[in-house]
Amino acid sequence: xxxxxxxxxxxxxxxxxxxxxxxxxxxxxxxxxxxxxxxxxxxxxxxxxxxxxxxxxxxxxxxxxxxxxxxxxxxxxxxxxxxxxxxxxxxxxxxxxxxxxxxxxxxxxxxxxxxxxxxxxxxxxxxxxxxxxxxxxxxxxxxxxxxxxxxxxxxxxxxxxxxxxxxxxxxxxxxxxxxxxxxxxxxxxxxxxxxxxxxxxxxxxxxxxxxxxxxxxxxxxxxxxxxxxxxxxxxxxxxxxxxxxxxxxxxxxxxxxxxxxxxxxxxxxxxxxxxxxxxxxxxxxx
Ligand code: PMP
Numbered sequence: 001x002x003x004x005x006x007x008x009x010x011x012x013x014x015x016x017x018x019x020x021x022x023x024x025x026x027x028x029x030x031x032x033x034x035x036x037x038x039x040x041x042x043x044x045x046x047x048x049x050x051x052x053x054x055x056x057x058x059x060x061x062x063x064x065x066x067x068x069x070x071x072x073x074x075x076x077x078x079x080x081x082x083x084x085x086x087x088x089x090x091x092x093x094x095x096x097x098x099x100x101x102x103x104x105x106x107x108x109x110x111x112x113x114x115x116x117x118x119x120x121x122x123x124x125x126x127x128x129x130x131x132x133x134x135x136x137x138x139x140x141x142x143x144x145x146x147x148x149x150x151x152x153x154x155x156x157x158x159x160x161x162x163x164x165x166x167x168x169x170x171x172x173x174x175x176x177x178x179x180x181x182x183x184x185x186x187x188x189x190x191x192x193x194x195x196x197x198x199x200x201x202x203x204x205x206x207x208x209x210x211x212x213x214x215x216x217x218x219x220x221x222x223x224x225x226x227x228x229x230x231x232x233x234x235x236x237x238x239x240x241x242x243x244x245x246x247x248x249x250x251x252x253x254x255x256x257x258x259x260x261x262x263x264x265x266x267x268x269x270x271x272x273x274x275x276x277x278x279x280x281x282x283x284x285x286x
Contacts, residue, residue: 001013001014002115002116003077003080003081003115004016004077004112004113004114004115005073005076005077005112005113006018006110006111006112007110007111007112008065008069008073010073010076010077010080016112018093018096018110018112019096021096021097021098021099022093022094022095022096022110023093023094023095023096023097023103023106024091024093024094024095024110024152025093026099027094027101028151028152028153028154028155029059029061029093029094029101029103029106029152030061030091030092030093030094030109030151030152031052031055031056031059031061031091031092031149031150031151031152032052032089032090032091032092032150032151032152033048033049033051033052033088033089033090033150034087034088034089034090034118034247034248035048035074035087035088035089035090035247036085036086036087036088036118036247036248036250037074037078037084037085037086037087037088037285038084038085038281038282038285039084039085039282039285039286040078040079040084040285041078041284041285041286042074042075042078042088042285043247043281043284043285044210044214044247044284045071045074047210047213048090048210048247049067049070049071051150051208051210052070052090052092052150053067054148055148055149055150055151056092056109058146058148058149059149059151060103061092061094061103061109062109063092063109063111064108064109064111065111070090070113073113074088074090074113077113077115078115081115083117086115086116086117086118087115087116087117087118087247087248088113088114088115089113089114089115089116090111090112090113091110091111091112091113091114091152092109092110092111093109093110093111093152094106094109095107095108095109095110096108096110118248120248120249120252121170121249121252125170125252126252126253127266128253128255128265129252129253129254129255129256129262129265129266130169130170130171130244130252130253130254130255131168131169131170131171131254131255131256131259132164132169132170132171132172132173132184132236132242132244132254132256132257132258133163133164133167133169133171133172133173133257133258134172134173134175134233134236134257134258135159135160135163135164135172135173135174135175136163137156137159137160137163137172137174138156138174138175138176138177139156139174139175139176139177139182139183139205140153140156140205141176141177141205142203142205147182147183147202147205147206147207147208148202148207148208150207156174157172157174157185157186158185160172160174160185161185164185171184171185171187171244171252172184172185173189173236173257174205175233176204176205179232180200180204180205180230180231180232181200181204181230181231181232181233181235181236182200182204182205182206183200183205183206183207183209184244184246186246186248186249187209187211187244187245187246187248187249187252188206188207188209188211188212188244188245188246189206189231189242189243189244189245190212190215190242190243190244190245191231191235191236191239191240191241191242191262192239192240192241192242192263192267192269192270193235193238193239193240194240195225195240195269196225196226196227197215197219197224197225197226197227197269197273198226198227198228198229198231198235199212199215199216199226199227199228199231200228200229200230200231201228201229201230204230204231209245209246209247210247211245211246211247211249211250211251211277212245214277214280215245215251215273215277216228218273218276218277218280219273222272222276224269224272224273233257233258236257236262237257237258237260237262239262239263240262240263240264240267241253241262241263241264241265241266241267241268241269241270242254242257242262242263242265243266243267243270243273250277251270251273251274251277253265253266253267253270
């Protein structure tokens with residue numbers, strides 16, 4: 001029987017209930033994190049809890065649990081889970097309130113953590129690479145909702161993903177409203193050009209991804225040249241390598257963008273960084 005953590009208690013999934021008047025459900029008013037665990041240990045938990053706190057702060061949402069309470073909850077769920085690897089989803093909603101957008105009368109946030117497997121991709125695609133489609137759906141501009149807030153509002157990303165599905169692509173790439181590449185529907189993007197690893201700056205509308213940060217750190221530590229710079233579809237089409245990264249996705253090589261083949265997939269630099277990333281996981285979850 002699956003267990004979840006809900007507002008301070010570990011309960012069987014069937015018994016975990018939240019109200020239909022929760023503003024997370026009614027308006028997508030809330031924030032969340034997706035966290036992987038390996039070898040019975042949450043990976044990058046501090047970074048995820050810090051981003052959760054910052055997302056909540058940015059939308060004026062008070063989280064009624066301490067970082068330590070979340071750490072204990074995460075640990076109990078992992079220890080009770082039958083497999084040593086998996087995925088956790090930590091959600092904080094605005095809580096129950098009267099109908100209407102105003103959160104003033106939502107007295108207490110609802111917090112829950114789910115644990116499950118997340119099988120994002122067929123294993124062979126990690127070897128051959130995925131097909132990307134540049135979506136007609138643009139990222140919501142930072143002036144409207146800062147992309148650093150990992151909010152429960154994923155509708156534009158879902159629409160982009162649906163569009164990718166409809167053209168037989170595995171993933172969508174969203175541009176910002178100025179036409180610069182922002183990110184995938186749930187991953188950040190990197191390319192390699194002239195031997196330099198490049199990724200769009202966060203200001204271009206990407207989530208400040210924890211996997212992205214780790215890749216930038218690994219590159220710096222291993223004398224791999226990196227550049228955070230604005231990218232256009234032209235840069236993707238002309239890339240020597242391209243890959244996606246995220247907690248759920250880990251690192252995924254890209255084979256084509258809008259049907260155009262992108263260099264070698266998987267490329268040499270991808271393979272090097274992927275190996276460094278796997279080593280880091282082992283080092284931090286040993
Ligand atoms: N962008 C979006 C929109 C995402 O949902 C995710 C997954 N959380 C990412 C990027 C990758 O971020 P991270 O490496 O922190 O999982």
